[in-house]
Amino acid sequence: MIAPIFAVCAASQAVNSLIGGDTLRLYPFGLQDDNVIYPYAVWQNISGEPENYLAQRPDADTFTLQVDVYADTPDEVITVAAALRDAIEPHAYITRWGGQEIDSDTRRYRYSFDVDWIVRR
Template sequence: MIAPIFAVCAGSPRVRALLGSDPLRVYPFGMQDDAVVYPYAVWQNVTGAPENYLAQRPDADAFTLQVDAYADTVDEVIAVAAALRDAIEPHAHITRWGGQEKDPETKRYRYSFDVDWIVKR
């Protein structure tokens, strides 16, 4: 009932090089701690549903996730988003390149995208 985004990202040497490995700074939305270390990424389920059939139980679940990368510089946030993209695309489909912005309060940069993921049960 959860897309394997953390495991997929943790398996990428490029993601680990940018986002660390102990801990890997890829968090479910709202789970990063107060001592924020940049860069990092968060993800959240936007929608999710089982693949329902009339004659049998579902054999897969479909998810739409929003992924947001945060970093100190534009170049760094783009590098993190590209590393996440390259790790995720062999397993799921990126369906939207979202907003890129500088947070007025933190002065950090954000890059957002959506992923559609079908997970076999």
């Protein structure tokens, strides 16, 4: 019931070089409430459903995820978003390039995008 975004991104050397270290700074549920180190990214399911059939159980689930990247500079936020894009695209579809803004809560640069993922059971 969860898309494998963390595993896919953790396997990327480019992603690890930007938001890695002791732990990958890619957090689920759209939240990062730990010791904040920039840059980092969060993700969350914004929709999804099983591939339902009349004659059998679903064999796949579809998910739409929202990914948000936070960083100290515009160049840094775009570089991290591009590395995440490059890691994700062989496995799923980027379906929306979202806002580029200064986040009102963190006062850091934020870049948002959506991913559609089909996960076989």
